[in-house]
Amino acid sequence: MTAVHPVSPRRVTPDRTGLLLLIFLLTSALLLLSHNREWLGTLGGVGALLRNPIVEAVVVSLFLANILFAYLWRAAPWAKALVGLGSLLLVLPWAGQEDTSLLDLSIQIMIFAALALGLNIVVGLAGLLDLGYVAFFAVGAYLWGIFASPRLAEILRYYGENPGATNAGTLALGLFLTAVTAASMVAINRHHQRVPPTRASSWGFGLASFGLVAGLILSARALLVLNAFRAEGLANGIDPNFFWLFLALSVLAAAIVGVLIGLPVLRLKGDYLAIITLGLGEVIRVLANNLDLYSAGSQGITPIGSASVGWFDALAARLGFAEDQYGLLFLYVLSLLMVGIILVVNVRLDRSRIGRAWIAIRDDEVAAQAMGVPLVRTKLIAFATGASFAGVMGMIFAAKQTFVSPESFNLFQSIGVLSMVILGGMGSFPGVILGAAVVTLLNLRILPGLGEATANLSWIPQQANPGQLQRLIFGVILVAMMLLRPEGLLPSRRRTLELHHEGDQEDDSAKGTGPSLTGGGGDVYSPGLETRQEDEPAGGTR
Amino acid sequence: MTTPLILDVQGLTKTFGGLTAVNDVTFGVPQGGIISVIGPNGAGKTTFFNLITGIYAPDRGTIRLAGRNLVGLRPDQVAAAGIARTFQNIRLFSSMTAEENIMVGRHSRLKSTFLDAVLHTRGFHDSEREARETARIMLDFVGLSKWRRELATNLPYGDQRKLEIARALATTPKLILLDEPAAGMNPRETEDLKALIRSIRDDLGVTVVLIEHDMRLVMTLSESITVLDYGTKISEGLPHQVRNDPAVMEAYLGRGAAAGDYGKEAR
Numbered sequence: 025m026t027a028v029h030p031v032s033p034r035r036v037t038p039d040r041t042g043l044l045l046l047i048f049l050l051t052s053a054l055l056l057l058s059h060n061r062e063w064l065g066t067l068g069g070v071g072a073l074l075r076n077p078i079v080e081a082v083v084v085s086l087f088l089a090n091i092l093f094a095y096l097w098r099a100a101p102w103a104k105a106l107v108g109l110g111s112l113l114l115v116l117p118w119a120g121q122e123d124t125s126l127l128d129l130s131i132q133i134m135i136f137a138a139l140a141l142g143l144n145i146v147v148g149l150a151g152l153l154d155l156g157y158v159a160f161f162a163v164g165a166y167l168w169g170i171f172a173s174p175r176l177a178e179i180l181r182y183y184g185e186n187p188g189a190t191n192a193g194t195l196a197l198g199l200f201l202t203a204v205t206a207a208s209m210v211a212i213n214r215h216h217q218r219v220p221p222t223r224a225s226s227w228g229f230g231l232a233s234f235g236l237v238a239g240l241i242l243s244a245r246a247l248l249v250l251n252a253f254r255a256e257g258l259a260n261g262i263d264p265n266f267f268w269l270f271l272a273l274s275v276l277a278a279a280i281v282g283v284l285i286g287l288p289v290l291r292l293k294g295d296y297l298a299i300i301t302l303g304l305g306e307v308i309r310v311l312a313n314n315l316d317l318y319s320a321g322s323q324g325i326t327p328i329g330s331a332s333v334g335w336f337d338a339l340a341a342r343l344g345f346a347e348d349q350y351g352l353l354f355l356y357v358l359s360l361l362m363v364g365i366i367l368v369v370n371v372r373l374d375r376s377r378i379g380r381a382w383i384a385i386r387d388d389e390v391a392a393q394a395m396g397v398p399l400v401r402t403k404l405i406a407f408a409t410g411a412s413f414a415g416v417m418g419m420i421f422a423a424k425q426t427f428v429s430p431e432s433f434n435l436f437q438s439i440g441v442l443s444m445v446i447l448g449g450m451g452s453f454p455g456v457i458l459g460a461a462v463v464t465l466l467n468l469r470i471l472p473g474l475g476e477a478t479a480n481l482s483w484i485p486q487q488a489n490p491g492q493l494q495r496l497i498f499g500v501i502l503v504a505m506m507l508l509r510p511e512g513l514l515p516s517r518r519r520t521l522e523l524h525h526e527g528d529q530e531d532d533s534a535k536g537t538g539p540s541l542t543g544g545g546g547d548v549y550s551p552g553l554e555t556r557q558e559d560e561p562a563g564g565t566r
Numbered sequence: 567m568t569t570p571l572i573l574d575v576q577g578l579t580k581t582f583g584g585l586t587a588v589n590d591v592t593f594g595v596p597q598g599g600i601i602s603v604i605g606p607n608g609a610g611k612t613t614f615f616n617l618i619t620g621i622y623a624p625d626r627g628t629i630r631l632a633g634r635n636l637v638g639l640r641p642d643q644v645a646a647a648g649i650a651r652t653f654q655n656i657r658l659f660s661s662m663t664a665e666e667n668i669m670v671g672r673h674s675r676l677k678s679t680f681l682d683a684v685l686h687t688r689g690f691h692d693s694e695r696e697a698r699e700t701a702r703i704m705l706d707f708v709g710l711s712k713w714r715r716e717l718a719t720n721l722p723y724g725d726q727r728k729l730e731i732a733r734a735l736a737t738t739p740k741l742i743l744l745d746e747p748a749a750g751m752n753p754r755e756t757e758d759l760k761a762l763i764r765s766i767r768d769d770l771g772v773t774v775v776l777i778e779h780d781m782r783l784v785m786t787l788s789e790s791i792t793v794l795d796y797g798t799k800i801s802e803g804l805p806h807q808v809r810n811d812p813a814v815m816e817a818y819l820g821r822g823a824a825a826g827d828y829g830k831e832a833r
């Protein structure tokens with residue numbers, strides 16, 4: 025075997041520092057120009073052209089492509105940093121000053137990028153097909169939505185009028201029940217690490233979890249009733265300074281919901297898992313639709329507050345932003361920070377014991393388990409991690425929209441995020457971010473721009489107007505991209521390695537060596553080689 | 567028996583529907599032994615391994631590893647308890663390099679947690695270094711150092727089998743179960759494998775149980791041989807005893823055309 029090089033020498037690409045800077049300057053100028061009404065007015069015909077929606081969409085896309093080029097091309101590190109940071113921290117906010125829709129679009133792209141990064145952990149790394157992912161996004165959005173809007177006062181008022189038999193004693197009982205059941209669940213779980221579960225201990229665990237839910241409901245209800253008198257003071261929701269606390273809470277809440285949804289479904293695989301998560305995702309949406317008291321049903325919750333940070337507003341004012349832009353600029357910076365954090369967390373997990381366990385499970389569950397990887401726990405961590413990213417972005421989404429309704433969390437959102445992951449390249453972090461940017465740009469700018477630009481052209485029949493056919497065009501683009509680049513726009517290192525070596529292997533097999541593991545199959549009893557789940561009672565299947 | 571038993575299996579039984587794949591098998595492995603399990607295809611050998619490693623739950627019987635009950639444990643717990651295995655049909659992690667495959671084998675021995683990984687704590691760096699070092703040692707041990715950064719799928723077949731052994735050894739087991747490790751190997755590779763198995767026992771002190779069809783390998787390597795047929799243990803003893811046992815001949819030769827397995831090399 026001499027044909028396979030452990031590390032293949034890459035084609036040496038030319039240094040493109042100059043080109044990168046040139047394109048950066050050019051697209052930045054275009055972006056700033058095309059979003060400044062005054063300047064456009066002085067340009068006459070060119071101004072009119074730049075105002076054309078489709079041209080505008082192209083300008084925005086080209087500008088964002090800068091960042092991609094800075095990532096992809098070989099160039100001096102300072103130039104890369106300059107282009108990346110300059111685009112995100114200088115030019116975009118500057119252009120956004122003239123046209124806030126740019127900031128809105130950027131936040132939307134970053135929300136989807138974070139969602140795609142979260143789903144990528146579940147689908148791309150751990151190989152668990154989750155079609156209900158947007159449910160976790162809803163958890164974060166509603167958590168903040170309920171507390172930072174007049175909804176909170178309504179709920180308190182309701183409980184004030186219907187206190188039932190609840191009093192301080194109920195709260196004590198609820199908290200006691202919660203503590204005892206939680207402690208016993210932890211204890212039983214510890215016990216199960218050492219000795220196999222017996223029927224009694226499994227039942228005990230089930231009973232304790234039931235008690236935990238009851239304890240939590242009791243405590244929550246008691247808290248609401250006892251605080252009902254505060255309703256008047258909270259007419260517009262809680263103090264905006266709680267924003268930061270809720271940022272943490274949304275992470276936690278989504279992770280817990282992730283575990284709760286994950287526990288019963290993660291014993292299923294592939295198609296079954298996809299269908300069940302799809303169903304549970306819809307359940308969350310239907311709950312939001314029907315729990316009128318908490319979610320205001322299909323009407324939705326509005327207005328939802330956001331944080332107000334004194335020094336940030338002062339800074340924004342110094343930089344010449346209008347007062348109504350502070351909020352959006354703040355959320356822009358916050359999203360940027362969040363995507364940064366999420367990206368770092370992703371990369372670090374990927375190169376750790378947990379990340380390797382995820383990929384091992386994706387490659388071969390039976391072998392992973394036999395090598396000591398606990399399946400349920402490892403999958404739950406994937407679920408909870410992915411969910412927590414969605415939770416925090418859901419909160420930012422609620423603050424940006426100042427409005428949440430169940431329609432923002434339907435199945436198509438989940439599928440949309442999945443398409444970003446697949447389009448960008450499963451398992452590839454830069455890939456899924458690019459996928460999120462491309463899909464969001466297509467849906468929010470390019471296709472609507474196309475529709476608008478062609479709406480009044482007489483030679484296009486009304487039925488065939490791109491504005492009417494946005495979904496169709498989007499679908500065609502997706503299909504075309506998947507046919508051209510099935511591994512995604514920026515495939516992961518693993519996939520590249522695999523594809524690269526598949527080439528090598530063809531050479532090998534031509535020489536009659538190097539049989540492959542993937543093509544092998546042939547394990548007659550594989551279907552029966554079931555993996556054993558962690559919560560399975562003693563003796564498993566008898 | 568003078569040496570203590572590291573693995574003690576009593577009355578192990580497993581049925582699939584109407585088929586009794588493993589029937590009341592009692593099996594003891596002395597500490598530091600090299601023991602073979604043989605038998606015609608479909609005799610229940612792989613199922614026997616699957617029972618020991620917790621992939622299947624037995625209908626009846628007990629399994630003890632150094633005195634500790636294993637019945638009811640999940641495969642990952644069995645691995646953590648100290649039994650590692652390879653598979654008859656190679657099951658490497660195909661999108662990972664040889665090194666990463668072995669690092670997964672280290673999973674249950676590493677201490678670093680989720681938070682360690684996110685925060686890049688000392689513990690994280692220590693455990694990563696440890697895993698990488700184990701991988702290096704194990705690759706060296708099975709002679710695959712040159713494939714370290716190569717995708718597992720791209721290794722030659724015989725080397726894939728060795729990589730599976732290295733991955734199993736990375737769990738620092740007390741006992742390793744090898745399911746047909748020589749299948750698909752040429753005679754030279756089989757010779758290498760024989761030395762490797764001896765070295766696993768002699769240099770690493772890991773007890774070895776192997777299922778094998780290559781009779782030359784089995785006869786020269788094993789200290790004791792157990793023969794299964796239709797799920798039942800029909801013979802047990804030293805290699806020459808088993809070779810001359812009429813019941814064993816009957817089991818192999820009574821199968822007409824299937825007799826090819828016995829006394830010849832597999833494949």
Ligand SMILES: Nc1ncnc2c1ncn2[C@@H]1O[C@H](COP(=O)(O)OP(=O)(O)O)[C@@H](O)[C@H]1O
Nearest residue numbers: 549552553582587607608609610611612613614
């Ligand atoms: N999961 C399973 N479901 C049903 N039958 C099985 C399963 N696993 C093994 N068997 C049956 O058990 C018998 C023993 O199989 P196996 O242990 O693989 O034999 P060996 O490894 O000795 O060739 C075979 O008849 C096989 O068909």
Ligand SMILES: [Mg+2]
Nearest residue numbers: 611612613654
């Ligand atoms: Mg077998």
